[in-house]
Amino acid sequence: MASTTGKKQAKKDSQLIIRINTKERDEFVALCESLDTSAAREIRRFIRTFQKEHGGN
Template identity: 70%
Template sequence: MTELPKKTKVNKKDGQLLIRINIAERDEFIHLCDSLDTSAARELRKYIRSFIKKNQSADKQTKE
């Protein structure tokens, strides 16, 4: 039998970020995400991407 090549995910999420936050804020955030039919992880990834995009251009300007 020949082995099929393994499929690799293009956007494989292979990193973790551990943060410590107030339990009440965490619970409220999770509840809001649920009520908006999204996940906390999705919203945090979206925020991180926009933060990087916004600040990369500012960082490039200060280095010039």
Template identity: 60%
Template sequence: MADDKKAKKKKDSQLVIRLNKDQRDQFVQLCDELDTSAARELRLFIKGFIARHTPEDSA
């Protein structure tokens, strides 16, 4: 069953964004200092954004 759960959560897509180099560098540095990754923090933001903007009856 653990393998089924992993398969459902497989990361199989990318989102490419353009941003200011200084902002990117600050963000990555802060993530390093907080012992996390930029990708992890962006995924958490996206999940939260979806949860906040998805009506409860369609979840």
């Protein structure tokens, strides 16, 4: 079981479906794996950063 660092994690209860070129997707997933992370984690990180930079919640 994963431990938390004191922050209560929000429940992930929604999906965002995007269409992407197969080659780009495969390269992105492979790069994430080589960096010991997941594609989903990096996309969530991008969304949070984008919201902070552009005045989102």
